[in-house]
Amino acid sequence: MRIDRIRLVVQALFFIFLIYGGILGFSIGNAVPTMACIYAEDRGGSCFLYPFQRFMSLPWSTLLAATIVPFLIYLGTFFLWGVVFGKAFCGWICPLGFLQDLLTKARHLLGIDGARFRWASRERFQWVKYALLALLILIPMGIGSSLAGLPKLSGDWAVPFCQICPGKPLLPLFSGDISHLIIDFSSPVKLAMSGLLMGLTGLFLVGGFVKRRWFCLYCPMAALLSLFDRIGLIGLKKKGDTCTRCGNCYRACPMEIREIADIRDRKHMVTQDCMLCMRCIEVCPENKALSATFLGFPVFTASADGFLKRHGGQPPLTQEDLPHDTDSNGS
Amino acid sequence: MTKRTRYITGLMIFLFCLLFTRQAGADPGYLWLEPGPQMSRAGGGDTGGKSRAEHRNSSSSPAAASRQATGHDVAGSTTHAPEAPTERKASAQADPAKKDEKKPPREKRAAMSHPAHYTLMLGWPPGPGKSDESLLAVKAAIIRPDGSTQKLSPGLETPDVARIRDAALIQGRYLISASLRQTQGTTRYRLYTQTVMRNTGEKPKGDVLPDQTDFETDKARLVMEDLSPDPGKNFARVHRKYTGDKLPLRMHLNELPLAGQPVTLATASGWRQTLQTDEKGEVTFALIKESFHDEGTKKRPVTYFVTSEIRKPLNSQDGYREEVLRAALAIMVYPSPLDWESRSAGIYVLVLVMAAVGVATAIRRRQRRRPCA
Structure with a gap:
């Protein structure tokens, strides 16, 4: 599901x-x-x-x-x-x-x-x-x-x-x-x-x-709630070396947080606008690139198998798959 | 027209006006009971609930204020100014025996108990009424929840405030009525008013008898009965009506329902509505908001009036040609959000903003999608 x-x-x-x-x-x-x-x-x-x-x-x-x-x-x-x-x-x-x-x-x-x-x-x-x-x-x-x-x-x-x-x-x-x-x-x-x-x-x-x-x-x-981004028990971690910067996470993010795709050298990814919906993990096709943690233990981790299973074996999302983006010019 | 004729004409007009105004002023108007200041204390009352008469006299009569503070409930009883705390302390120090002296037992009252405390007013509502020594002739009575009935003697608390009081010690519904007879020329006036109050004090020990309304033996008695439901334990509504509430009334004449009788509601600012009673003698008014105002919840309660009049020709041996029966009811109406809030304005603004933003967004998106020429 x-x-x-x-x-x-x-x-x-x-x-x-x-x-x-x-x-x-x-x-x-x-x-x-x-x-x-x-x-x-x-x-x-x-x-x-x-x-x-x-x-x-x-x-x-x-x-x-x-x-x-x-x-x-x-x-x-x-x-x-x-x-x-x-x-x-x-x-x-x-x-x-x-x-x-x-x-x-x-x-x-x-x-x-x-x-x-x-x-x-x-x-x-x-x-x-x-x-x-x-x-x-x-x-x-x-x-x-x-x-x-x-x-x-x-x-x-x-x-x-x-x-x-x-x-x-x-x-x-x-x-x-x-x-x-x-x-x-x-x-x-x-x-x-x-x-x-x-x-x-x-x-x-x-x-x-x-x-x-x-x-x-x-x-x-x-x-x-941004006060608890660092000290909260629920976290969102990123493994920079496995991230390919495909941009799936950014495109899927309801809050349109660009840092999730751009930044590779930071471990904690709960930014001021993040709402921990975990949509980014769901759409990430790279093994362990993103993971949600509770008390430091991973509870939901991105994986290629999981991605393919969730998306019925379809390839990763591309720009064409998304709804027409009327207001973004990428600048 | 000569100068002399002009003088005579002017004098005649002046005399006519004088005579006319004296004649017009002779009509006593209506009699009503206005809730006194002690009706608006704890138990849902706030300090804003002063009667108009109290507002008029509060600054000029500190003695009256101290009398009210002592809370003597029997009209005409002698009141003593309370000793100042410092005086009490000094006298106790001077006389050590006084310390051991047992204080007289205080009257036990429940915390939420209200005395019945009304100012008698005479005049033309919603205009300012008068309350003076002429109202000492008013016959007033109270029926208590335990069925006991007592005549109340009006007392002149200051030279221009006549009031009736009752301790109203037990819990339940009290019916207070007052009547006044006056004559003027060949016209006889009978003025009636009655009001209902509910005390939230202690429960009565005995059985509570049903309400009685026929404690006066006046054959031509015109009664305006307030049929508002008992507020029960809703203490905030004990003596209060709020803007937007309904006011059901029943008119009786000679203990019979009075059908087709015009009854007029007048707000404090003078707005009037006249309705006719149905076959049961009943009529229901909506206590409308007077207008939007800029005081919000700080707005004081205002007095609304309901009046009704019957005029009938007489052929009595006393020489009276006409009899006028009048009944009046004064109600304190407290502000409710209806006075200062507009739901329709809110919904209009919401819909307008949604429409404007929605249309603007649609146009903007359409322009962005349009291919370049």
Whole structure:
């Protein structure tokens, strides 16, 4: 069975668990490093970012005194999740990622070609997720305490990322809640935020249809999980001397990570955008060129036999086999 | 027209206006009960839930505020200003025997208990009503959940605030009603109001009797009954209606359902809707949002009013030619997201962005694929 099909099944199961798990009383807490929206009422677990922003909006005197223990427990829980699963949350668990993958599947079914970013464009916007991460820390901090002598921000700025995250209106829809598809007229800040949210949700849906996992390039959770790229228990290793730079891995990668094909002198290949989907290993025709590891032990390794078996004895993918690439000029 | 004629005409117009306004002002309007400040404390209340009368007097009457703080529930009872903590401490130090003195047992109340606390208002809703000593003539009564009935005497808490209170110690539904009779010329006015409150305090020990509504022996009694379902354990809804809620009412005259009676809902900003009761005397209003506003959740509750009037000719021996029966109900309506959120606007923006981005992407891809000329 192909790994992307297994992944889709696992994603669907986690999606059901994270959106409806609460109906049966299951919950894995609210420090889960994935975009499981806290606004979904029957959730079985929710995103780390919402309580994190709430904690950051407390005054320093409260955060570092009365709430320091819960805050540390909360960060510790997030750290444990991050170390054990790391970027696998993005590829295998994230409900927003699953929605994007479904949109891609729908596009394939309709026979519409996808698009890719230019390498230059992709590199140019790498900073966006880090900027969003910085803002979702700084803005809440400005609510509870004065930053650099500036006046405190109003409560309307609370949980700023959640106010513009497409998961907020989309994920509660699956439990029949359409109350987040709104424009909030209560204040200029709320008006701007809710307008931006609706705009980004529209972009998310159209962008997800046109391009694979486009939103993940700007996701601040991916930026946070990058902290665990090196220390995470799940790894992606490359053996440079067996790699022939055929480019199959790059072409198959949903995140279009060029380094996976280009770099031969690095062992750790979990880059800032990698979501550990393991599609690169699946399409690699070289023995042990790429392998996924858990605690350093290989659990899934590329092999010529496996490649031929998975692809029915067909030769490796070529540029002609891929959907028409409308936006890549290779520059 | 000579100068003298102009003066006389002006004087006549002035006198006419004066006479007309005096005549118009003689109509007392409606009588209603506005929830007092103690109705909006713990148990779903927030500090924003002050009545209009309270807003008017809160700054000018610190004595009234201290009286409210002490929470005396019987109208007309003498209240004592509480000792300041420092004074209490000093007096205890000066007299060590006072330390050992047993404090009188405090009245036991459940944490979520609410007293019944209403301001009597007279006027033309939604305009500002008046609440003065003329309202001491109001006859008010309460039916408690245990079936006990008691007449309530209005008390003048400040020169311009007349209130009725009841301790409302047990849990359940309380029915409070008030009526006022006034006459003006050959017209007799009978003004009625009644309201329902629910206390979340301690459960009654005995059996709870069913609601009674006929505790007044007034043959021509016009009743506007609030049929809102009991909120149960939803404490946030104990005294509250929210924008978007339904308000079911039933009109009775002389204990008989009043069919085809026009009933008017007026919002705080003056929007009105008049509906007629059905054959059961029932009518249901939707408590609409007044408008979008810029205060969000910080918006204070506002008072909506429901009024109904019956005019009938009289040929009494007292010389009255007309009788006017009026019933009114004042409801505190709290803000809900309907006041500041628009779902349709949200969906429009979403669809617009999707359409714009989708079309732009399609055009761009088509241009890129077009072969060079």
